[in-house]
Amino acid sequence: MDALTIPPVDLGLIAPLLVVVTWATGLLLVDTFFIPVGRKKLTGYLAIAGLVVAGLVGLPLWGVSGSTFGGMVRLDPFALTLTWVFLLIGILSITMSLDYLPRQDIEQGEYYPLIMFAVSGMILLAQGADLIVLFLGIETLSITLYILTGFAYPRLTSEEAAMKYLVLGAFAAGFFVYGIALIFGATGSTRLSEIGAYAADRDLGDTNLTLLLGGAAMVLIAFSFKAALAPFHMWIPDVYQGSPTPVAAFMSVGTKGGALAALVRLLFEALPTLNAYWLPVLAGLTALTMVVGNLGAIAQMDVKRMLAYSSIGHAGYVMLGVMVAGEQRGPEAFIFYILVYALSNLGAFAVLIALEHQGEEAWQLDDFAGLYQRQPLLAVAMAIFMFSLAGVPPTAGFMAKFYALTAAWEGGLPWLALVGVLTSAIAAFFYLRVIIRMFMTEPEGEPAPELNRGLTIDIVVAAAGTIIIGLIPAPIFALVERSAVALGG
Amino acid sequence: MLANYAIVGIFLVAAISFPLIPLVLAFFLRPKRPTPLKTSTYECGLEAIGDVHVQFKVQYYLYALAFVIFDIEVIFLYPWAVAFQVVGLYGLIAATIFLLMLFAGLLYEWRKGALEWV
Amino acid sequence: MVPTSYYVLLSAILFTIGVLGVLLRRNAIVIFMAVELMLNAANLALVAFARERLGVEAQVIVFFVITVAAAEVAVGLALLVAIFRTKRTADVDEVSTLKG
Numbered sequence: 001m002d003a004l005t006i007p008p009v010d011l012g013l014i015a016p017l018l019v020v021v022t023w024a025t026g027l028l029l030v031d032t033f034f035i036p037v038g039r040k041k042l043t044g045y046l047a048i049a050g051l052v053v054a055g056l057v058g059l060p061l062w063g064v065s066g067s068t069f070g071g072m073v074r075l076d077p078f079a080l081t082l083t084w085v086f087l088l089i090g091i092l093s094i095t096m097s098l099d100y101l102p103r104q105d106i107e108q109g110e111y112y113p114l115i116m117f118a119v120s121g122m123i124l125l126a127q128g129a130d131l132i133v134l135f136l137g138i139e140t141l142s143i144t145l146y147i148l149t150g151f152a153y154p155r156l157t158s159e160e161a162a163m164k165y166l167v168l169g170a171f172a173a174g175f176f177v178y179g180i181a182l183i184f185g186a187t188g189s190t191r192l193s194e195i196g197a198y199a200a201d202r203d204l205g206d207t208n209l210t211l212l213l214g215g216a217a218m219v220l221i222a223f224s225f226k227a228a229l230a231p232f233h234m235w236i237p238d239v240y241q242g243s244p245t246p247v248a249a250f251m252s253v254g255t256k257g258g259a260l261a262a263l264v265r266l267l268f269e270a271l272p273t274l275n276a277y278w279l280p281v282l283a284g285l286t287a288l289t290m291v292v293g294n295l296g297a298i299a300q301m302d303v304k305r306m307l308a309y310s311s312i313g314h315a316g317y318v319m320l321g322v323m324v325a326g327e328q329r330g331p332e333a334f335i336f337y338i339l340v341y342a343l344s345n346l347g348a349f350a351v352l353i354a355l356e357h358q359g360e361e362a363w364q365l366d367d368f369a370g371l372y373q374r375q376p377l378l379a380v381a382m383a384i385f386m387f388s389l390a391g392v393p394p395t396a397g398f399m400a401k402f403y404a405l406t407a408a409w410e411g412g413l414p415w416l417a418l419v420g421v422l423t424s425a426i427a428a429f430f431y432l433r434v435i436i437r438m439f440m441t442e443p444e445g446e447p448a449p450e451l452n453r454g455l456t457i458d459i460v461v462a463a464a465g466t467i468i469i470g471l472i473p474a475p476i477f478a479l480v481e482r483s484a485v486a487l488g489g
Numbered sequence: 490m491l492a493n494y495a496i497v498g499i500f501l502v503a504a505i506s507f508p509l510i511p512l513v514l515a516f517f518l519r520p521k522r523p524t525p526l527k528t529s530t531y532e533c534g535l536e537a538i539g540d541v542h543v544q545f546k547v548q549y550y551l552y553a554l555a556f557v558i559f560d561i562e563v564i565f566l567y568p569w570a571v572a573f574q575v576v577g578l579y580g581l582i583a584a585t586i587f588l589l590m591l592f593a594g595l596l597y598e599w600r601k602g603a604l605e606w607v
Numbered sequence: 608m609v610p611t612s613y614y615v616l617l618s619a620i621l622f623t624i625g626v627l628g629v630l631l632r633r634n635a636i637v638i639f640m641a642v643e644l645m646l647n648a649a650n651l652a653l654v655a656f657a658r659e660r661l662g663v664e665a666q667v668i669v670f671f672v673i674t675v676a677a678a679e680v681a682v683g684l685a686l687l688v689a690i691f692r693t694k695r696t697a698d699v700d701e702v703s704t705l706k707g
Contacts, residue, residue, distance in 0.1 A: 006576070006579050025590065025593050028593070028597055029593055029596055029597060029600075032596075032597055032600040032601060033596075033600060132667075132668050132671055135668075135671070135672075135675070136671060136675070139675045139678070139679070143675075143678055143679060143682055146679075146682050146683075146686070147682060150686055150689065153689050154689065154692070154693050156690075156693050156694065159686060159689050159690045159693060160690070162686050163635065163683075163686050163687070163690060166679070166682065166683050166686060167629070167635070167638055167642075167683075169679075170639075170642040170679050170683070171626075171629050171642060171645075173642075173646070173675070173679065174622070174625060174626075174629075174642055174645030174646050174649065175645075177645075177646055177649035177650075177653075177672050178618075178622055178645065178648065178649040178652065180649070180653070180668065181618075181649045181650075181652035181653045181656065181665075182652070184653060184656050184657075184664075184665050184668075185611075185615065185652065185655075185656040185659075188656075188660045188662065189664070190664065190665075190668065550684065550685070550688050553684075554681045554684060554685060557677050557680065558677060558678070558681055560677075561673060561674050561677040562674070564670050564673060564674070565670060565674075568670070
């Protein structure tokens with residue numbers, strides 16, 4: 001037998017990912033062997049340290065573009081910036097969990113390494129340039145999230161949510177794999193760039209075109225499930241309601257960011273020539289997602305469920321950037337929106353956690369009554385997040401929405417941008433309803449919210465970020481512009 | 490090509506008829522005098538009572554889950570063994586890293602007490 | 608040699624059975640089996656295409672799919688045990704405290 005030519009492996013290009021995975025594996029062992037029960041917060045701090053180190057390791061990689069592992073993994077500014085955003089999401093989620101877990105009596109050391117593994121899955125999704133890698137990334141993310149969703153064991157709602165999520169997630173995974181098989185059958189490759197080149201070079205012929213379209217459709221269905229685009233969004237409200245609140249927060253921004261980052265690559269590296277087929281379908285899904293998410297949120301009296309529906313609506317706005325990612329503005333709008341949405345939404349969930357006491361769930365709209373008189377600063381922070389999610393200036397949410405809508409308008413989807421504007425107007429109603437409850441009504445004897453250090457840091461960081469990006473967006477604009485260069489064609 | 494399949498087919502027919510023929514013969518030759526006692530399910534002489542869903546020990550599931558994981562991981566070692574000469578040092582390093590990760594999992598299970606039968 | 612299209616047709620049938628199984632059956636264990644059927648249908652298609660194109664790449668994917676499927680089922684069964692201990696049922700319809 002001849003010796004195989006093994007493609008050169010440049011581990012430097014996956015340095016942040018490598019740090020997260022090794023750190024998480026090590027932390028899992030350190031936690032079980034050395035950290036006593038009751039001191040599990042230490043594991044949380046170590047996990048945060050690991051994520052910070054991973055972010056720092058990524059600094060020298062700025063501006064580097066390249067691929068390794070035979071072209072299966074790619075590093076470019078787009079992937080790197082998203083990596084940083086994902087690490088930030090991980091850090092904020094862990095910070096808000098530090099006191100939540102012991103308060104809910106569900107503290108287990110594994111929680112923190114699991115969050116790190118989920119983050120590694122998201123990074124893999126941003127860096128993947130091959131269908132197998134994307135599959136592994138999305139499953140790493142999903143399988144850890146199944147466990148995290150059921151983390152409030154033996155609370156039945158949590159177990160049920162995990163089961164529901166797992167069944168639907170595994171179902172979607174089946175579609176993903178079958179889609180990969182069909183795409184491989186049509187093109188003979190799973191590398192995104194090779195698929196794109198194959199489809200562009202020649203006339204595919206009826207059989208291969210059918211296979212490729214069928215495969216692409218199945219992969220898109222899988223992504224729609226994972227990112228919760230309507231009509232594949234039914235699982236979201238139940239799963240969010242049942243899972244521990246920090247996990248729901250992490251999930252709302254994490255799955256969207258990861259799955260849609262991969263979708264950007266898939267659409268514009270592997271399937272650009274099939275544009276005429278997928279664009280109308282995805283545009284329809286996006287419009288439906290925005291309408292369903294925002295209309296669904298109106299009916300909710302439970303703020304956690306309201307945020308769940310609102311996250312569906314926001315997936316639609318993120319999709320605006322995804323669909324026009326062939327233009328320079330598309331990926332820019334995508335990264336910007338994910339960052340801003342992460343800050344505002346994690347902040348809103350952190351406020352929810354502050355109001356949640358052991359054994360009882362204070363998520364009803366009425367629980368927010370008169371919050372301003374009970375805890376003025378908390379109410380102001382929540383108001384900032386609500387304004388940002390609704391897209392009211394001068395918050396960052398306005399900038400993000402404006403960016404996404406103009407990107408769609410200029411990218412040739414003006415009608416979709418109009419749908420976006422109309423649904424935003426509807427959305428303002430249910431976000432403002434929370435604010436009115438907090439500021440205009442009298443408190444009805446609810447206990448004072450419990451603020452602790454982790455939560456305070458989270459809320460302050462998120463609120464400050466939301467305001468600062470809203471007022472001085474220029475540095476972030478510069479960052480996302482440089483990040484999107486590599487993708488813009 | 491087709492002849493090979495014919496041989497397989499002949500084997501298949503022979504294999505199926507081998508147990509089938511005695512059963513059919515017995516069905517036609519044996520006397521039939523059923524009584525309620527004869528037709529009832531054979532249960533070691535005892536009436537079947539209670540729920541059929543017996544609760545197993547949780548340890549059983551832990552063992553089963555650990556087995557599934559480690560069993561599956563072997564499929565990565567097998568191709569490595571087959572291609573050992575070809576992939577050389579690179580393959581050795583990769584497989585070692587892989588085994589180390591499995592070992593980390595095993596350590597975790599051991600420490601958590603999943604390997605003890607209490 | 609059996610043409611590739613036969614294998615693909617078989618895999619499509621298996622996949623459809625799997626999809627129907629997930630959608631129609633109510634027992635969680637049967638649903639896991641149906642999901643497994645979907646994934647293995649995809650594996651069959653992958654191997655068939657790999658043979659046609661004389662590449663090993665798709666065969667490698669099959670290994671990864673099997674591994675991921677095992678991890679998924681392991682988590683699923685662990686959840687099922689947890690739910691069973693809380694509620695004593697494996698029927699997903701009875702597990703419906705959450706609305707919607």
